[in-house]
Amino acid sequence: HETYPLINIRLRLSDRKLDLAAEGLDAAFFLGVPQDSNLRIRKIADCPRLLCASPRYIEKRGMPISSDELKTDAHDCLNLRYPGAPEFQWPLQTPEGTKRVTVSGPYETDHGEILTNWALEGYGIILKPVFEVAEHLASGRLVPVLEHEPPLPIQLACLYMHRRRQDPKARLFIDFMVEHITANIAT
16 A cells, blocks of 8 residues: 555455455455466465474374374374365375375364464464464474475465456556565565
């Protein structure tokens, strides 16, 4: 708004899938691959992810040695669940290739920040983009788990209406945000 004072910002934060047209939104920034082919997608970056947990959790439950341990009651995995979410499968890169590990645990939420807070409190292991937990890793409040079997990166992108239906202010905002995001978190 400081750079473009005629643009008003109305921010809505959500960890669920959105219908841009039905909800009157100009753009959505998201992690993942959307299924809606009626909208445009502008890829910003592939973001590395990792599994991590608090030292308190590791002290209590031990450090997993293999992703196979995540499929058992030996470890609690903290999961993001929203309407229409796929089952909990974490795509990991193993020496044998990509493996989709079905995980479970006693905690699930539809809000990513809550997952991080639960991990910080020692309730389980989370799968997160590195940029979301970098501060906690640097401080030692979270530690990497199964670094030899890292998760696949996730796409960071912007979803928006086709140009012919798009307000020029929205296009300007999207360009500004993509530039800002790329300069600050994209790897």
